[in-house]
Amino acid sequence: MVTPKVYETLPAEERKLWHSHVFEVRSGMLIMPGPTAPGAQQVWEAAETAEMKEVVHLYGKVYHLWQTDRGDALPLGEPKLMTSFTEAGQFDFDKVVGDRDRRFGVDYKRKRDIRQEAVPEPKIHEDADHAWKQRRNSM
Template identity: 60%
Template sequence: MEAKTGGPTVAGEPRSTKSAVLETGAAMTQDFSPLQTACAHLNAFHVYASDPSRVVEANHYCGHLTEDVRQCLLYDRVSPDARLIGIEYMIKPHLYESLPQDERRLWHSHVFEVKSGMLVMPQPSALVPQAAWDKAETEEMAEVVKLYGKVYHLWQVDRGDKLPLGEPQLMTSLTAAEQLPGLEAIMDERDKRFPGCDWRRKREIRKEIEEPEIHPDADYTWKKG
């Protein structure tokens, strides 16, 4: 099994020079404040709640709405022609616990993602010292490990769809390595595309991150059998 991340295949003709000129003008004059709040790039893998054998790599561009709520735009890859494939919301435990049970079952924990090294913040530049980036990333992961996430994918890129077809798909994350055969190979392939990224090293560095207790209603995909 492999995560589908290749170059996008999208319906329609290539962008014209006219479109490029118009977009450049708009970018220079319009207000894009909502997009400017993104302050973190995270990379991880989601599986379909309806079919956990299907895995998709997602690049998260996240910002804070409040100290307790984050929102992320999800893209299939890191490039100007990346497809917007979904959204994720992340909340702190006290907000999660305030939700009704049926709602809580739609959310997943981040403990395995963080502790396994599967969730990474790609290093922005080889010029940033590795030790400094590892320290900053680990501090951020110590916060993310406590959060609960709710994810919907809008574009099933792993099927090769050329447009976002069908209903939004609830996604979840893994809670154990054995849930996805071949996970290590998938992470190895991902790490090759991001300088300084090594999930095995990150797993070792994050051993000291304290694991929070996971609410019994979270990660329902794996608990419902």
């Protein structure tokens, strides 16, 4: 992940390979798994929210080496440039994030509500999230 200042120094074609974190953060999709000890969740949630105030501004570029959803026992094939979801409706949010919530004992709706107040929405650079813009334009 890089800051907007670093992101803006990249060539335009390179910037198109990076994604924003605004939707991930403000929707409650992005979490920092925390301790499960009684009473620790409230303190952790405050720390997580403070961190999300920083992450919401950052741009990311990620390569996946292992396609675990395919069931491969080892990382096979070429690394794949991935992106992140940038708006509701790009996947079954309630199912996928709801499943994650059950596994980690968190609630994205609570995180979303807290972050709507606590984490201001920054302006996203026009070159970011190009993969989704390209997909939308080809439909």
